[in-house]
Amino acid sequence: MSEQPTDPTRPSEPTRPSETTKRPGAARLPGAARVSGATGLSGALAGLRAAIARKPVPWAVGGLAAVLVLGSGGAVAVATAMTSPSSTPVAAASASASSGTASATASPSVTPTPTVAPRTKPADAPGPSAIRTCSIAGPASAAGLGEFEGYVMNATTGEQLFSRKGDTAAQTGSVMKTLTTATALAVLGAGHTIPTTVTDEGNGVIAIVGHGDATLSAGGATVYPGAPTLGQLAAQVKAKLGDTPVTTIVTDDSYWDDADAWDPTWPVSERTIGYQPEVTALMVDGDRANPGAATSPRSEDPVGRAGAAFRSALANAGVVGAGNAQIVKRATTSQTTIAQVDSQPVSTLIGQMIPNSDNTLAEMLARISSRVSGANGSAASLTGVYQKALATYGVDPSGIVIKDGSGESAANAVSPDFVAHLMVPVAAGANGLGTLAQALPVAGQSGTLSSRFTGANAVARGKVHAKTGWIDSANTLGGYIDAADGTKLTFAFYAIGSSRAAALPALDAVTAAAYSCGNKLSGN
Template identity: 55%
Template sequence: MSDSQQPPSRRAARESTSGARARRGAAPAAPVADGTVADGSVAAGDEAASAGGIGGFVRRHPRAVLATSLSAAFVLLASGALLAGIAVGSADASPAPVVSETPTAEPDPRTLPATIAQPSLVRTCSILSLARSPELATIYGTVINAGTGEVLFDRRGDAAVRTASVLKVATAAAALSALGPDFRITTKVVAGSTPGTVVLVGAGDATLSRLPAGQESIYRGAPKLSDLAAQVVAAHVAANPDSPGITQLVLDATYWNPADAWHPTWNRDRIPAGFQAPATALMVDGDRADPRAQTSPRSDDPIARAGAAFAQALAAAGNPAGVPSVSRGSAVGGNVLGQVQSQPVSRLIGQMLPNSDNMLGEMLARITSKSLGLDGSGASLTQAITGALNSYGLDTSGLVIKDGSGLATDNGVPPRFMAQLFAVIQKGEQNLSIITDALPVAGQSGTLAGRFTGSSAVARGQVTAKTGFLRSAHTLSGIIRAADGTVLTFAFYAIRDGITDGARPALDALTAGAFRCGNNLSNN
């Protein structure tokens, strides 16, 4: 209702209030949304709410209250906190704030952070289906971007498991570190402690050859027993002109304990099959029955074979006593009557890796141990090989190394370590290019010459790697020059008792898959 329709008592009250304000000279206070005014009085028209309480007012005007509340909420949401700080018009308005002479600068919302996170690459190329091939049994594997060190693919990569002949790469790297690429193994003969006696002292040269001059063994350029015998006969005759000649030949294979020549997990049937012999410090032609054949039956006693061959060489060199009798012992000093040296370590690695020569692996590992002040035993090899590999800045903790060839089933070298070692090797520093140059190439050389066929042929010539084979493992580890130009290093082990040869093409397919993916290789 209008003011004229209000009861007299209410009009009088309003007039009294207005008059009082007029007398003070104050302007009427403006109401705000909740019905109060800036000076704390109640807005005109809401006296009934004041007199009867807010609850009474709400009961009498529910729609008005609802509309007012919604309007207030809308205004607050639309305007934000800014409107809440604005004072309504009033005669008693607060004084204007004092502005500082040096205003505080507000932060520029456009300022960029000091560093900007680089976008992460979403890789989409998967080899998981290839890794799940039933031919691979349980797969252990790691693939690394050699340039960045990023692990692109990993399945049980930290597990220290058997490597098979892939271990020969670690043996080669250790030998280069401990011995150096130019080191040569010396086999010598010294005068014995009794007249007519000479001592043949072995030092781990498995390449020493019994073939006559002009003929090459499987180890081209190997030193010859014939050369050594000629030196010894000439020196002995010169020193003992009235002597009947060399009557006694003593074989010294104590550079390491000759009884420590066969690891318990090696298979004895490898001896007649032509892959392996006991690892003695004295042998000839890797103890092959046929020095010209890579795979040739070996013997149970390489020392005896070497002694018999040298006794014959002495007779052929003109020993006045003919073929001397042969026994075993150790040198106790004496003048050096003759010596021959192996090819340098760099060349021995070049002969070991392409065809996975087990005897060279054993010799290099044992000699590495001796060079580091250890005893050359199989038990010393974990300390010897890891100690030498530490020079490449790799973490060798957890490695277990029982031999130099990788034939022991209780060797334990994680695939990730091998991939990291190859990442160092592919740089070619510290003479490690010797290893890269010696390794088989997919579809072209060594133990990989006949592999990477069918759909895997796409990676021929682009994978440089070492193969491995045991009755419980097939392995492959090396360097991939991927289709997109990325250099990858990898190690794949397929492990299961009774694993079949079907694992080889499956490993090739897995490696070729990584070649296709390159840096887009996903871990999923």
């Protein structure tokens, strides 16, 4: 590779002055003369005065004198840098247009004074991690817990504090009602009401159309204070029809298909004892034989019972012919509504469902949520409906399996850690979930926890807000804890396979232990 030719017209590079050698112990500036003692100082000043007298203009314009005195009798350094007021350029030009040279003398460069970079302030060191030495291993190993699954987390930081098979999906019992509530709030909203309507098909035929309001009352005693009544519907029908006779009453529960009104995994005793009705879109008083008793035997035909009660209400309201009208079960053929009553808001229904663990309301809210979300209201649709709704709270519901809204089925599958994570926004009252937080039973004070947490476990009374669960194969508890150290914990504990008599005190004990540990709870 050939070298580049030299350009004869390019000015020569200025000569770079050599750097001044630094002596140990003294900082020597370029052009500086080092002088010691008083004699040197006076001599230096005299020399400066003489120089200024000889050439005042250069000193005034371009001169610089610096005197640095280091302590009494110390060394004095005098630095001067002078620039000539004028210079005589040297130039030569050739008469020939084809060639020419020019030269210039460059001024020596001045070495700049080094700049010291500012000292960097170190970042604050991270705070110490919590020392967790408090164990609940003993209570968590109690025989009364059977095959135990549990999970506890710090609701503020999101840290897992304890897990014993916490990520294993299992039957939830009525802890499922917290998921049902959260789903209903996401899909329906706290202010949603459930209608029951009456349509006029003409020729003496009217239809009562249910949309899932199990609180609709025959008008006597009820476990749902403030519920709408059949008497209110009948009065509206009378006002609309006047003296027109009614010959046929249609009962329409087609809002969802009642072919799956009873889950095959539910024990029949749940109906005969009175914990669970057939899940139909039309019923009165939750299909209870005794409307004023929470636990009361249910029938095998809630729709037929509702039709008979409505016929009596119409007759009592003076509707002509109603007392002898026939009752036919089918979907109405009319869109002409002549009467309507509405349930209380969903927020009120949640307040009636959660503290008393009402299975009927849970199943209704589940099916209605399915229909309103665009699904068909079937039990088979619930997993997808719940997953979509619960994801709006920032949790991952991908692994849950939902067979019903009440938690009665042992085929439901939800892990304790999912429940604990869902309880984080519940405890904070975020995203409308304050409705659920306010409804949760409180240890030793309200709902299904009013008589729980006794003896040594009484330390946690008033501090545990949780939903209880009970089916033949499991007893469960899930919610949040205002711990002794002020930490808010969320948790879920499942006691699977043990008797209820053994499980309840064991669940209370492990929960009370978590309360006492607070944020010092270790995973051991």
